[in-house]
Amino acid sequence: xxxxxxxxxxxxxxxxxxxxxxxxxxxxxxxxxxxxxxxxxxxxxxxxxxxxxxxxxxxxxxxxxxxxxxxxxxxxxxxxxxxxxxxxxxxxxxxxxxxxxxxxxxxxxxxxxxxxxxxxxxxxxxxxxxxxxxxxxxxxxxxxxxxxxxxxxxxxxxxxxxxxxxxxxxxxxxxxxxxxxxxxxxxxxxxxxxxxxxxxxxxxxxxxxxxxxxxxxxxxxxxxxxxxxxxxxxxxxxxxxxxxxxxxxxxxxxxxxxxxxxxxxxxxxxxxxxxxxxxxxxxxxxxxxxxxxxxxxxxxxxxxxxxxxxxxxxxxxxxxxxxxxxxxxxxxxxxxxxxxxxxxxxxxxxxxxxxxxxxxxxxxxxxxxxxxxxxxxxxxxxxxxxxxxxxxxxxxxxxxxxxxxxxxxxxxxxxxxxxxxxxxxxx
Amino acid sequence: xxxxxxxxxxxxxxxxxxxxxxxxxxxxxxxxxxxxxxxxxxxxxxxxxxxxxxxxxxxxxxxxxxxxxxxxxxxxxxxxxxxxxxxxxxxxxxxxxxxxxxxxxxxxxxxxxxxxxxxxxxxxxxxxxxxxxxxxxxxxxxxxxxxxxxxxxxxxxxxxxxxxxxxxxxxxxxxxxxxxxxxxxxxxxxxxxxxxxxxxxxxxxxxxxxxxxxxxxxxxxxxxxxxxxxxxxxxxxxxxxxxxxxxxxxxxxxxxxxxxxxxxxxxxxxxxxxxxxxxxxxxxxxxxxxxxxxxxxxxxxxxxxxxxxxxxxxxxxxxxxxxxxxxxxxxxxxxxxxxxxxxxxxxxxxxxxxxxxxxxxxxxxxxxxxxxxxxxxxxxxxxxxxxxxxxxxxxxxxxxxxxxxxxxxxxxxxxxxxxxxxxxxxxxxxxx
Numbered sequence: 001x002x003x004x005x006x007x008x009x010x011x012x013x014x015x016x017x018x019x020x021x022x023x024x025x026x027x028x029x030x031x032x033x034x035x036x037x038x039x040x041x042x043x044x045x046x047x048x049x050x051x052x053x054x055x056x057x058x059x060x061x062x063x064x065x066x067x068x069x070x071x072x073x074x075x076x077x078x079x080x081x082x083x084x085x086x087x088x089x090x091x092x093x094x095x096x097x098x099x100x101x102x103x104x105x106x107x108x109x110x111x112x113x114x115x116x117x118x119x120x121x122x123x124x125x126x127x128x129x130x131x132x133x134x135x136x137x138x139x140x141x142x143x144x145x146x147x148x149x150x151x152x153x154x155x156x157x158x159x160x161x162x163x164x165x166x167x168x169x170x171x172x173x174x175x176x177x178x179x180x181x182x183x184x185x186x187x188x189x190x191x192x193x194x195x196x197x198x199x200x201x202x203x204x205x206x207x208x209x210x211x212x213x214x215x216x217x218x219x220x221x222x223x224x225x226x227x228x229x230x231x232x233x234x235x236x237x238x239x240x241x242x243x244x245x246x247x248x249x250x251x252x253x254x255x256x257x258x259x260x261x262x263x264x265x266x267x268x269x270x271x272x273x274x275x276x277x278x279x280x281x282x283x284x285x286x287x288x289x290x291x292x293x294x295x296x297x298x299x300x301x302x303x304x305x306x307x308x309x310x311x312x313x314x315x316x317x318x319x320x321x322x323x324x325x326x327x328x329x330x331x332x333x334x335x336x337x338x339x340x341x342x343x344x345x346x347x348x349x350x351x352x353x354x355x356x357x358x359x360x361x362x363x364x365x366x367x368x369x370x371x372x373x374x375x376x377x378x379x380x381x382x383x384x385x386x387x388x389x390x391x392x393x394x395x396x397x398x399x400x401x402x403x404x405x406x407x408x409x410x411x412x413x414x415x416x417x418x419x420x421x422x423x424x425x426x427x
Numbered sequence: 428x429x430x431x432x433x434x435x436x437x438x439x440x441x442x443x444x445x446x447x448x449x450x451x452x453x454x455x456x457x458x459x460x461x462x463x464x465x466x467x468x469x470x471x472x473x474x475x476x477x478x479x480x481x482x483x484x485x486x487x488x489x490x491x492x493x494x495x496x497x498x499x500x501x502x503x504x505x506x507x508x509x510x511x512x513x514x515x516x517x518x519x520x521x522x523x524x525x526x527x528x529x530x531x532x533x534x535x536x537x538x539x540x541x542x543x544x545x546x547x548x549x550x551x552x553x554x555x556x557x558x559x560x561x562x563x564x565x566x567x568x569x570x571x572x573x574x575x576x577x578x579x580x581x582x583x584x585x586x587x588x589x590x591x592x593x594x595x596x597x598x599x600x601x602x603x604x605x606x607x608x609x610x611x612x613x614x615x616x617x618x619x620x621x622x623x624x625x626x627x628x629x630x631x632x633x634x635x636x637x638x639x640x641x642x643x644x645x646x647x648x649x650x651x652x653x654x655x656x657x658x659x660x661x662x663x664x665x666x667x668x669x670x671x672x673x674x675x676x677x678x679x680x681x682x683x684x685x686x687x688x689x690x691x692x693x694x695x696x697x698x699x700x701x702x703x704x705x706x707x708x709x710x711x712x713x714x715x716x717x718x719x720x721x722x723x724x725x726x727x728x729x730x731x732x733x734x735x736x737x738x739x740x741x742x743x744x745x746x747x748x749x750x751x752x753x754x755x756x757x758x759x760x761x762x763x764x765x766x767x768x769x770x771x772x773x774x775x776x777x778x779x780x781x782x783x784x785x786x787x788x789x790x791x792x793x794x795x796x797x798x799x800x801x802x803x804x805x806x807x808x809x810x811x812x813x814x815x816x817x818x819x820x821x822x823x824x825x826x827x828x829x830x831x832x833x834x835x836x837x838x839x840x841x842x843x844x845x846x847x848x849x850x851x852x853x854x855x856x857x858x859x
Contacts, residue, residue, distance in 0.1 A: 007523045009498040010463075010470040011477065017468030039539065039571040041444040045472045068572050071543050101466055102539035102570065105509050130466030131506050131540060350527075369474065372481050376494045391475055393482040 008349030012356050014327045014369050017130040020046040021138025022098045024171035027054055028199040031093030036063045037079055038100020053170035074108045083117040092121045093203045101129025124149045136221035136328050143198050143226040156211040162192040164212040167223020168199040173389050174403050181402035188266050189254055210234050219303045221328045246311030247409045273406050284417055291317040299325035299366035300389035306334045313338040316413050323355055368393045384419045430796050431816040445568035447473040448579025449536035454497050458531030458641025460524050463501045464517050465538030470501040489613040514546045521555045531641040535565040542569025562590050581665035584636040591644040594677045599649040605634040606666045607656030619832040626713035627706050648677040655683040687831045689752035717833045724837045728760040731844045738802050740811035742770030745780045754789045766792040768799030814856045821846040822856040
């Protein structure tokens with residue numbers, strides 16, 4: 001866990017609040033309705049964040065808009081009004097009522113209000129404002145809370161090689177494509193996909209989650225606490241081996257899965273990609289030289305940033321210095337021989353500011369937030385930028401190509417090469 | 428097909444937050460540091476606004492003036508502060524900010540959390556000001572409590588005038604200080620106003636409050652005239668108060684006429700400015716030249732938009748959307764729309780206000796959302812304040828803050844022409 005959080009210019013880091021994280025978890029449950037019991041402003045920013053991945057989220061995500069007096073008299077009136085509207089308008093599979101930070105402090109009995117409204121579906125109530133923490137804390141805590149409230153069935157026979165996927169979220173950039181690739185690979189590897197909790201699993205699938213042999217944690221900061229809860233309460237083992245980026249990275253990740261038996265089909269695909277990537281990039285090297293960067297900064301959610309940085313240096317590019325900035329506080333400490341400097345925005349804010357303000361050329365893999373810092377320092381022109389995480393205002397990604405897995409390895413290498421070539425051409 | 432709108436938020440009560448307003452008021456002022464006495468994530472909201480504004484500026488070729496934004500620090504309140512109070516946290520944060528950034532002044536914005544836990548921020552700021560011998564400004568606004576975005580923006584601007592503008596400098600003849608934001612000195616509004624001011628031999632020396640460095644703050648008082656870059660409603664009212672204050676304290680006359688929106692608005696703005704400056708001939712020249720620009724685009728519009736079936740959908744409250752400028756553009760372009768549809772977002776009172784405003788500027792038929800479905804079905808082009816779902820008709824999003832002057836009219840007309848010239852069944856809204 002973090003020591004005391006360091007202050008610094010917030011414009012050097014990314015920190016979406018727990019309110020958004022909690023909403024993202026429920027946005028990943030088909031048929032879920034979400035009520036944001038807080039000011040319109042907080043609601044609107046969470047809505048806009050989630051709209052990137054789920055453009056129709058506004059149909060399922062609503063705000064109560066309490067007024068000034070609510071901090072004295074409570075939000076019951078506003079919440080009941082919204083709940084009545086929802087009862088009339090929607091058929092929901094489950095509902096989340098999330099309090100914003102100031103509303104969390106008033107002490108309203110939200111669960112009691114929900115009972116009074118007699119909602120015809122399960123309701124989960126959660127104090128989830130920024131006081132609680134950031135996106136991943138909102139996501140993982142509400143994930144546990146959701147399971148505590150739903151109480152999935154325990155007495156279901158285990159299915160051989162069935163696995164649940166934890167810690168994926170539509171709140172992460174390119175999540176839908178990555179999840180599809182993970183499912184494809186696991187299926188090729190002979191596993192049966194159980195529930196993708198918080199990213200597609202229905203209430204029914206969640207209720208039957210204990211039929212899986214084990215839980216697979218992807219982004220630890222999102223899924224690990226949920227996996228630990230399921231281990232304690234349901235005796236379900238879990239595995240967390242980072243995220244599969246790159247060809248070798250993906251093969252190693254598959255090997256780390258319990259009961260994995262190498263599959264011929266995967267071996268053939270790996271070889272196909274290896275030959276294709278080698279031939280294509282070799283051709284490019286003739287004209288454009290090596291993919292070498294004096295300096296690289298990778299900035300993003302912790303599991304993604306570390307796993308991606310490792311694949312980057314082992315498989316895709318070479319560099320004089322690789323710095324990784326983690327935007328959240330990892331639950332487990334990360335170490336890697338591939339990474340020269342590992343910084344947490346929470347603990348090393350001063351170093352983060354220095355790295356970004358002095359970053360004059362090289363490769364930046366981060367978000368539009370870091371890009372703005374570079375542009376304001378007039379350093380963006382000499383920096384190749386490859387977006388990997390939200391917020392993103394300067395790139396459109398609409399194809400179904402993942403960052404993760406075997407297909408992702410080709411896609412990322414393509415992005416890196418094209419980025420380098422575009423920079424050289426435009427100069 | 429029934430009309431459905433995307434992201435249709437019915438503003439019932441509170442709307443915005445005062446903290447981003449505070450930050451924006453000094454967002455590009457060198458020497459300032461802003462502290463959000465808040466959970467960390469509140470600052471992220473403002474940071475996201477800044478990112479979006481940065482890229483919007485790049486997209487329009489409006490480079491930020493200084494390649495700089497004011498450091499934004501959050502005190503990072505957590506649950507324990509909600510029990511024990513956040514005063515100590517704020518004090519420590521002030522120590523850190525003074526040591527690390529060596530600011531010339533600090534502005535503290537308070538979150539709704541602070542409003543609930545009741546930290547005495549004014550007292551902490553006063554003590555720190557004495558301790559560091561440094562101006563520290565704070566306002567009695569707490570997130571969405573006790574005032575919204577403009578309360579934060581105006582309150583900060585007002586405090587800057589009180590604290591940093593002392594006068595005593597010689598007047599800079601023919602100089603103007605612009606009051607307000609609207610995207611900053613290189614954005615469409617300020618650029619258009621500057622080009623209109625050139626007819627009168629006036630030059631702009633700065634844009635207050637957000638774009639004036641601490642060291643240049645008192646130079647604001649050298650202006651021969653202040654001009655409000657407001658709009659209508661809250662923003663304009665607040666800025667006019669600042670303009671009046673500058674007039675009272677430093678004898679800077681102000682020009683706070685409604686902004687030059689549409690042709691009639693632009694003409695009136697120029698005539699009134701000419702009268703104020705006793706430069707009627709300059710105003711006439713400006714009007715003649717602007718008319719020429721307008722006539723050129725209108726003749727193109729009349730040809731390209733002839734026979735196009737256009738419908739207007741309005742769902743914004745009157746303070747956020749005045750229909751006059753749009754109706755004027757359509758009338759000048761000789762377009763007779765199929766009608767106006769008022770979307771289901773209004774209270775009875777708000778709807779009556781909008782209907783009255785529409786009837787005052789046009790005799791077009793006004794329909795409700797249900798009646799309007801058939802009309803929308805028949806349209807080639809929908810001019811709308813809200814994106815309409817599942818329609819193949821070409822949609823143009825009517826901006827909340829329309830671009831001013833003839834340049835603004837040209838921009839809107841060109842966008843309508845572009846959308847009319849679209850081939851195929853491309854969906855998606857065009858932002859006007």
